[in-house]
């Protein structure tokens with residue numbers, strides 16, 4: 001059995017710099033989540049500097065949550081640089097099926113070969129070409145409905161595809177895993193999915209993409225379980241969740257990760 005806590009230990013040893021192009025809603029939450037986990041986030045998105053930064057960062061994440069023309073130009077510049085350098089990068093296709101602008105932007109970014117695509121079921125269904133129920137940023141489909149689409153998307157793109165929800169699903173198109181850690185309060189706190197995308201980026205540094213992604217999701221879900229033990233609702237959950245990310249040890253992750261082959 002794989003020792004998933006080792007991937008957390010490696011990430012913390014690396015304490016990797018991660019460049020994040022994310023949305024206005026997520027920026028602060030995501031930076032705090034990443035710092036608590038042991039990574040070093042940098043929110044760098046200006047067209048004037050984004051490629052230069054992508055030229056030295058060991059990992060990059062791109063989230064299309066609050067788009068505009070200038071953001072898209074920056075995203076494409078950063079993704080092109082990462083792809084050319086072989087830098088691992090993660091795409092978070094927020095509300096990918098909602099509008100033509102989002103569909104086209106997500107497709108252009110997928111063409112630049114993200115190492116990992118991480119989204120909720122509705123977003124992964126939209127990217128895989130199947131009809132999705134979701135019209136906004138929240139999932140309206142169950143993970144199980146997106147698993148076949150995730151496998152197809154992974155085979156078509158060469159990306160690892162992670163579908164998050166009640167039980168997460170991760171595949172490289174050949175192998176696949178379910179991760180049953182997590183808590184139902186997580187989707188009631190905004191930007192926890194966006195922030196998870198940053199955690200996946202941090203785990204990718206120096207680690208194989210499929211295993212790194214599975215371990216990141218197990219660790220993150222477990223932090224949700226820990227937070228739920230003391231939280232009184234979504235507000236105190238958010239605080240307890242950041243504490244749990246900082247306090248969880250690799251040994252606890254190894255013992256409590258609920259990962260099975262799919």
Ligand SMILES: Nc1ncnc2c1ncn2[C@@H]1O[C@H](COP(=O)(O)OP(=O)(O)OP(=O)(O)O)[C@@H](O)[C@H]1O
Nearest residue numbers: 120164165166182183184186187190191192193194
């Ligand atoms: N019903 C649930 N039960 C347990 N864990 C959940 C549930 N829904 C989501 N999660 C967990 O919450 C985390 C974020 O995943 P989610 O699918 O909510 O992201 P998202 O929809 O992209 O979020 P956002 O767009 O608000 O940032 C993952 O770790 C996932 O496992």
Ligand SMILES: Cc1ncsc1CCO
Nearest residue numbers: 023025065066094137191
């Ligand atoms: C609420 C919201 N709107 C655009 S991005 C975002 C953060 C969660 O995806």
Ligand SMILES: [Mg+2]
Nearest residue numbers: 094120193194
């Ligand atoms: Mg999301």
